[in-house]
Amino acid sequence: MAFNYKPYIREDKFPNIWCPGCGIGILMKAIIRAVHKMGWKREDVALVSGIGCTSRMPGYVNFNTLHTTHGRALAFATGIKHARPDKHVIVVSGDGDALAIGGNHFIHACRRNIDITLIVLNNMIYGMTGGQVSPTTPAGYRASTMPYGNVEPNFDTVNLAIGAGATYVARSTVNNPALMERQIKEGLQNKGFSVIEVVSNCHIQFGRRNKMGDQLVLRHWIKEREVPLRKAKDMSPEELEGKFVIGTFVKKTRPEYTEEYAKMVERVKGASK
């Protein structure tokens, strides 16, 4: 209640640039609360992004922030974590940023299990650049580059992360800000690579092309498609088509990349003495 965000934001940059009703601000607040609950100092946290509406977030928060190039946020973040394994590295990425142009970095960060928390804001479209189709635009829905309805099959962020080896994997939506915060906190606690997908509304670029140009209409559309993981377990793949299963899918431990790397360095140093 009445959480004090002031120490964590750059007030002179407000109001933020996002369209009225855009879910990205809701995610930004959940990240701040999760970091606060971890008890971390602001100077020990780095928030890294690529390019896109979602990726504007580092401009507004008072951590160490890095706004990089499209799709490469994880590459920069890997460099930061390598150089300063003592720091806490968080990446925010759009669905295009993380899964299209940045898809390769995504799977390899999962495979390495590097201690970074990636939050993918999936608004099912390229928001910033004018509504081009993304790997998560639902089948049949329109995008500027799919004016007759999307014919491409999707990537499922969660399944992709699980398949590639991430050690914490969860999904929530903009309709569940408290759950979002809990999942981010669990991701931050995980010593390894965490992937948290947040399904969000871009009513401007996705919604308007699909008769859902109002933020509330698109938020309700998302809500109607939410299925808790508990319930999803008893549902068939056909029943789950087009649904957003929410919950925590994976929570496990596996050797972490920077620790393994440090061990190797020690080993090689020992051998050369």
Add this chain to the structure above:
Amino acid sequence: MAKPKKKFRIEVNEEWCKGCVICVDVCPTNVLDMKDMLSKWEGMVVYVKDIDKCIGCDLCELSCPDFAIEVYEVPQEEEAQSG
């Protein structure tokens, strides 16, 4: 003696509010509403219509993308003082 009902206070930052109506939509007890403000992008901002109905669930604050609404619990003594 019955426990006194908790009371709340809601603060709105009209400068940051973009009039997206999400808070009005998520409030389970109809505390909030919109009022005209033609200088704003959407021509309106949120206002507190009926604070007595507030149950302090915090959903409006959690769901506001613009850091523009805050829910505070009013301490009981303070409330007694203010009449």
